[in-house]
Amino acid sequence: MIETQKKQERVILVGVELQNTENFDMSMEELASLAETAGAEVVASYTQKRERYDSKSFIGSGKLEEIKNMIEADEIDTVIVNNRLTPRQNSNLEAAFDVKVIDRMQLILDIFAMRARSHEGKLQVHLAQLKYMLPRLAGQGVMLSRQAGGIGSRGPGESQLELNRRSIRNQISDIERQLKIVEKNRDTVRERRLDSETFKIGLIGYTNAGKSTIMNLLTDNRQYEADELFATLDATTKQIYLKDQFQVTLTDTVGFIQDLPTELVAAFKSTLEESRHVDLLLHVIDASDANHAEQEKVVLDILEDLDMLDIPRLAIYNKMDVTEKLTATAFPNVRLSARADGARDLLRRYIIDEIRHLFQSFSIKVSAQNLYKLYDLHKVALLDSYQFEHNEEEITGYIAEKNKWRLEELYD
Structure with a gap:
């Protein structure tokens, strides 16, 4: 044939x-x-x-x-x-x-x-x-x-x-009705995530900056990635252990672009909403693109439109292996090539350091009979050191303000 x-x-x-x-x-x-x-x-x-x-x-x-x-x-x-x-x-x-x-x-x-x-x-x-x-x-x-x-x-x-x-208007009404049902279900899932103690991270950036590559780097899952515009459209959320038993959720979203059609800004607002309620934004930037400074501005302008500028951000200058020089304009930042050896550990260290800055430090002594409660604490706190003496253990680390009640449980 x-x-x-x-x-x-x-x-x-x-x-x-x-x-x-x-x-x-x-x-x-x-x-x-x-x-x-x-x-x-x-x-x-x-x-x-x-x-x-x-x-x-x-x-x-x-x-x-x-x-x-x-x-x-x-x-x-x-x-x-x-x-x-x-x-x-x-x-x-x-x-x-x-x-x-x-x-x-x-x-x-x-x-x-x-x-x-x-x-x-x-x-x-x-x-x-x-x-x-x-x-x-x-x-x-x-x-x-x-x-x-x-x-x-x-x-x-x-x-x-x-x-x-x-006929077109009838189709629009029908699709809007279907979307309301889908959005209601997604809002229910999102509310459960918001009520959880888990730290939430969102990936944002200009289209083709390498967000899916960073997602794969951190999660070890294979999400579609390619050197093309809008390779990923649908928001994807995955849960990972960032350090020991400390859990975070990581959400990848649609890439930003200048002059995005207003019809799509409205249509995909729900997709971008997935990043509105995160604790930390990872802003992925293609360092090899000659226009990366302009692309950064487009992303920041859209974040301003979405009232998301107040969310803490860590800039990731990606594709450093194919650029000779870089004048960074976003801080704090980390510079790497996602495909290089050691990139995963480097990025995780920077993210953990940024979370420590957002959390509150603590030092607590836990009696031997309450040590079993540390398992749950591990999931929501970054624990640094243990020192066991006099039948109790002194623990230092960092924890979110909303989760400090977990420390009170250890005194029982």
């Missing part, structure tokens, strides 16, 4: 830089990575400096003609614009180019549709796509007439694009 290989879409990238545009070059590089993650071959990239976006065609007439000639000469399938297009701009560009045109937001939605694994994740992506489609149903032009699918059409797909507004 002869296997037919799916043709890789050939795409052109288009961006407009306004006077107040920040990190434009980084954004265009990121757009190329996003397109490649979606399975496209980036043929060319066109940029233009303007005072404002053209209300009809987004770009100027000269650049429009230049791109049109490129499309005709080089068999281009799709044009991807690095900004959010209005329905009118989208329709006009498709009419001018006679190929599919999608914007950055639709590209990210497409990748999320490709990456979502859990039931909740798929529902959230589906909801975000439907909300994005709703104002764009009129005059979909080339996007609706071409039945080949491809980038920008995963998830709900063309058949749902053709549904009328009432």
